Amino acid sequence: METKQNAVSAKRRTITGITLAALFGALIAAGTFITIPLPFSPVPIVLQNLFALLAGLILGPFLGAAAVGLYLIAGIIGAPVFAGASGGIARIIGPTGGFLFGYILAAFTAGLIAGRPRPGVKTPLWRIIIAAAVGLLIVYVPGVIRLKFALDAGWGKALASGFIPFIIGDAIKGAAAIIIAPRLRRVAADQLG
Secondary structure, eight states, X not given: OHHHHHHHHHHHHHHHHHHHHHHHHHHXXXXXXXXXXXXXXXXXXXXXXXXXXXXXXXXXXXXXXXXXXXXXXXXXXXXXXXXXXXXXXXXXXXXXXXXXXXXXXXXXXXXXXXXXXXXXXXXXXXXXXXXXXXXXXXXXXXXXXXXXXXXXXXXXXXXXXXXXXXXHHHHHHHHHHHHHHHHHHHHHHHHHO
């Protein structure tokens, strides 16, 4: 009887994990509706990176990365979930495609640093802070590299149009994630067992 209960419990956790990953994928997609284009850069200000970061912080590395993967798959097949309510493979291979790939790295890395949420285990705030900072910064690695080559520009121009203007906004997003994540991690831990 206990084996059957364990199987039911494992199945429930799996379904809950898939549901939470899909929910965060939808939240990342919803972030496209708050897009501020910049006149000097092909990279707009968006909320998608905040939700990708939260996916990793709250769900852990694998489910967080899965949430971003679902979001990217939706965009690749044409759903209007990328910045400016656009979709399609052209966005992935375009100048901002590196940032989209960076969202997976952000979720995975932030989740890895923060750790998988576990019932009754409180993650120290310093880990959440480091996870948020590294998660936000890691988006820029593939983003700026792709931007440099797509624009056929130097590193200075790539940093000036794809990194420097976003530092303050991302610091604010990181602070919001640090405030939000601990409580939602406890909820996720209870649901994921």
